Amino acid sequence: MKSEFTSPIGKISQINGECISLIGNDIDTDRIIPARFLKCINFESLGESVFEDDRKTLKGRHPFDLEENKNASILIVNSNFGCGSSREHAPQALMRWGIKAIIGESFADIFYSNCIAIGIPCFTLPKESVQHIQKYNNNKRLFLNIDLKNSLAKSKDANFHLEIKDSSKKMFLSGEWDATSTLLENENLIEKKYNNLPYLKFNTHFL
Amino acid sequence: MSQDTLFDKVWDLHKVSNLPGGSDQIFIGLHLIHEVTSPQAFGALKDKNLKVKFPNRTVATVDHIVPTDNQSRPFKDNLAEQMIETLENNCLQNKIKFFNIGSGNQGIVHVVAPELGLTQPGMTIACGDSHTSTHGAFGAIAFGIGTSQVRDVLATQTIAMNKLKVRQIWCDNKLSNGVYAKDLVLHIINELGVKAGVGFAYEFAGPAIDELSMEERMTICNMSIEGGARCGYINPDENTFNYIKNKLCAPKYEHWDKALLWWKSLKSDENSIYDDVFKLDASKVEPTVTWGITPGQSIGINQQIPLLDDLPPSDQFVAEEAYEYMGFKPGQSIKDIPIDVCFIGSCTNGRISDLRVAAKVIKDKKVSKKVKAFVVPGSEKVASEAKKEGIDKIFKDSGFQWREPGCSMCLAMNSDKLTGNQISASSSNRNFKGRQGSPSGRTLLMSPAMVAAAAINGKVSDVREFINK
Numbered sequence: 317m318k319s320e321f322t323s324p325i326g327k328i329s330q331i332n333g334e335c336i337s338l339i340g341n342d343i344d345t346d347r348i349i350p351a352r353f354l355k356c357i358n359f360e361s362l363g364e365s366v367f368e369d370d371r372k373t374l375k376g377r378h379p380f381d382l383e384e385n386k387n388a389s390i391l392i393v394n395s396n397f398g399c400g401s402s403r404e405h406a407p408q409a410l411m412r413w414g415i416k417a418i419i420g421e422s423f424a425d426i427f428y429s430n431c432i433a434i435g436i437p438c439f440t441l442p443k444e445s446v447q448h449i450q451k452y453n454n455n456k457r458l459f460l461n462i463d464l465k466n467s468l469a470k471s472k473d474a475n476f477h478l479e480i481k482d483s484s485k486k487m488f489l490s491g492e493w494d495a496t497s498t499l500l501e502n503e504n505l506i507e508k509k510y511n512n513l514p515y516l517k518f519n520t521h522f523l
Numbered sequence: 524m525s526q527d528t529l530f531d532k533v534w535d536l537h538k539v540s541n542l543p544g545g546s547d548q549i550f551i552g553l554h555l556i557h558e559v560t561s562p563q564a565f566g567a568l569k570d571k572n573l574k575v576k577f578p579n580r581t582v583a584t585v586d587h588i589v590p591t592d593n594q595s596r597p598f599k600d601n602l603a604e605q606m607i608e609t610l611e612n613n614c615l616q617n618k619i620k621f622f623n624i625g626s627g628n629q630g631i632v633h634v635v636a637p638e639l640g641l642t643q644p645g646m647t648i649a650c651g652d653s654h655t656s657t658h659g660a661f662g663a664i665a666f667g668i669g670t671s672q673v674r675d676v677l678a679t680q681t682i683a684m685n686k687l688k689v690r691q692i693w694c695d696n697k698l699s700n701g702v703y704a705k706d707l708v709l710h711i712i713n714e715l716g717v718k719a720g721v722g723f724a725y726e727f728a729g730p731a732i733d734e735l736s737m738e739e740r741m742t743i744c745n746m747s748i749e750g751g752a753r754c755g756y757i758n759p760d761e762n763t764f765n766y767i768k769n770k771l772c773a774p775k776y777e778h779w780d781k782a783l784l785w786w787k788s789l790k791s792d793e794n795s796i797y798d799d800v801f802k803l804d805a806s807k808v809e810p811t812v813t814w815g816i817t818p819g820q821s822i823g824i825n826q827q828i829p830l831l832d833d834l835p836p837s838d839q840f841v842a843e844e845a846y847e848y849m850g851f852k853p854g855q856s857i858k859d860i861p862i863d864v865c866f867i868g869s870c871t872n873g874r875i876s877d878l879r880v881a882a883k884v885i886k887d888k889k890v891s892k893k894v895k896a897f898v899v900p901g902s903e904k905v906a907s908e909a910k911k912e913g914i915d916k917i918f919k920d921s922g923f924q925w926r927e928p929g930c931s932m933c934l935a936m937n938s939d940k941l942t943g944n945q946i947s948a949s950s951s952n953r954n955f956k957g958r959q960g961s962p963s964g965r966t967l968l969m970s971p972a973m974v975a976a977a978a979i980n981g982k983v984s985d986v987r988e989f990i991n992k
């Protein structure tokens with residue numbers, strides 16, 4: 317694992333960094349972080365174990381082991397990335413390894429919300445553009461400046477228009493992606509809902 | 524945009540507000556927690572100096588890390604012991620009901636909540652576990668969440684979420700003999716693909732679904748997530764109400780009548796609008812087995828592993844990876860592939876009806892000498908019912924090991940693991956690389972009856988040869 321880890325806080329509007337490409341569709345959360353590493357009561361040490369089994373199999377040739385990717389922070393993936401289990405350990409492990417943003421063809425739903433919840437913006441690009449970046453990144457370093465407000469990624473030679481859900485974008489730009497406090501602002505409405513749900517009336521003896 | 528489906532109705536009922544970012548704030552009626560995804564959430568709550576808002580709407584059990592051989596405390600595995608202790612303390616401190624080992628009600632969270640009558644129609648249910656979709660079998664809107672969202676539910680009983688689209692999956696006719704809910708759902712995932720469900724809730728409907736028991740419906744909804752759909756559900760009917768009646772936490776007496784009245788009003792309208800509809804003929808589904816590394820890579824028992832050229836271009840990439848990892852050749856039959864380990868259990872197929880079906884196949888037969896076979900009941904209740912019916916004995920007599928309840932080799936967080944590149948026939952839900960504990964272990968997903976057939980023959984077999992005789 318690289319330099320010291322600090323969790324993101326507050327507004328996120330710019331992400332600048334080198335790209336690391338990971339090629340493959342349907343890369344599941346068991347591969348991102350194998351189940352044995354879920355035996356923990358905090359996320360701190362997960363960064364070292366990201367893709368552990370895939371990395372062992374590739375004996376040093378896995379993108380997350382390559383010297384040239386040591387400082388990368390923008391992950392480029394293909395389709396349905398993060399499918400499988402709901403373990404937040406997966407984006408946590410990526411984040412603790414050094415990933416700050418992900419660009420891909422598509423993401424699994426729960427993985428996507430987990431990323432947003434911990435401050436990792438996930439962007440989509442058409443397949444051709446993703447593959448174009450991956451191909452380029454294959455033999456050259458690629459540095460991207462991501463401007464969240466304009467959904468734009470700029471490199472030395474090219475610009476890419478990124479897609480991101482409007483709600484996620486707004487949350488990052490306003491700094492309100494850490495949802496708890498936003499949700500709590502509606503405390504009165506929550507109480508009201510609680511008191512009015514039909515089934516809470518006939519489950520009164522509940523536990 | 525879908526309209527007037529059960530999903531729309533339940534969503535609207537639970538909507539607390541429109542959040543500034545554009546997503547909805549949704550009230551969670553029932554929150555289920557377990558030891559793996561909750562400790563960090565409780566930690567975050569403490570950091571923020573927040574309390575659990577409605578402790579009576581959260582229920583806990585322990586499932587992923589429990590050993591299934593020797594459950595005496597402290598567990599042999601220190602980390603596992605630390606995790607269960609953390610959950611015990613968090614529940615105690617926050618006054619959350621915890622069904623611990625030995626309570627008679629412990630088990631896999633998605634087996635336990637329905638059998639206690641906690642899972643009910645019209646609820647929103649969330650749990651830090653992707654197979655929360657299981658509870659949709661009752662006409663609840665249920666989905667998996669991550670740990671940060673577990674924190675949000677604990678602190679506010681709500682989460683921020685974008686509304687999903689709704690795809691109806693209409694299943695005509697009925698399943699033929701020897702073909703089960705597991706085969707149907709594997710077939711659906713194969714037809715639609717593992718990412719078709721992203722952004723969708725799946726409504727399973729049609730004559731073939733109406734015929735299914737509640738436990739079979741749970742198997743179907745359970746695997747929605749393997750098709751990419753975070754949520755799957757079935758409109759509630761008499762079957763649903765009968766299943767819930769008299770369960771420990773079900774509404775009683777005059778409450779029951781009120782509940783029933785409300786539940787009966789809950790279903791997709793006749794002319795509701797779906798974002799998409801997919802139709803299939805359930806009578807054409809064969810016993811189905813996966814051959815690859817995603818739950819979508821499956822074929823009927825009499826089919827061959829597809830050739831690269833027979834697959835759509837978008838599937839070829841993963842297919843090549845699968846041939847290599849599995850060591851299977853394109854064009855090869857799935858039937859007769861030798862099996863090393865047989866596993867019956869998990870939240871997909873670890874319920875009493877699953878064990879009954881498998882026991883019927885294995886009765887008076889022996890497990891092949893080449894195979895290690897074991898049964899892990901989904902819950903303490905399933906285990907005790909099985910014992911009452913003598914099912915444990917049928918399994919033991921045939922050479923199956925009979926274990927204590929838990930997740931076990933579904934994800935191998937305890938000591939039940941594949942070793943090397945062993946092949947398992949498994950009634951669980953994921954055949955991902957390394958899923959069952961060995962980085963090169965191989966998993967073939969199938970119905971519990973098919974696992975039993977594989978155990979007898981020591982190779983992938985057509986269970987219909989056993990039951991049609």
Ligand code: SF4
Pocket residue numbers: 586587631632633652654869870871929930933934951952
């Ligand atoms: S049985 Fe398997 S899929 Fe189900 S909750 Fe346990 S680990 Fe997850």
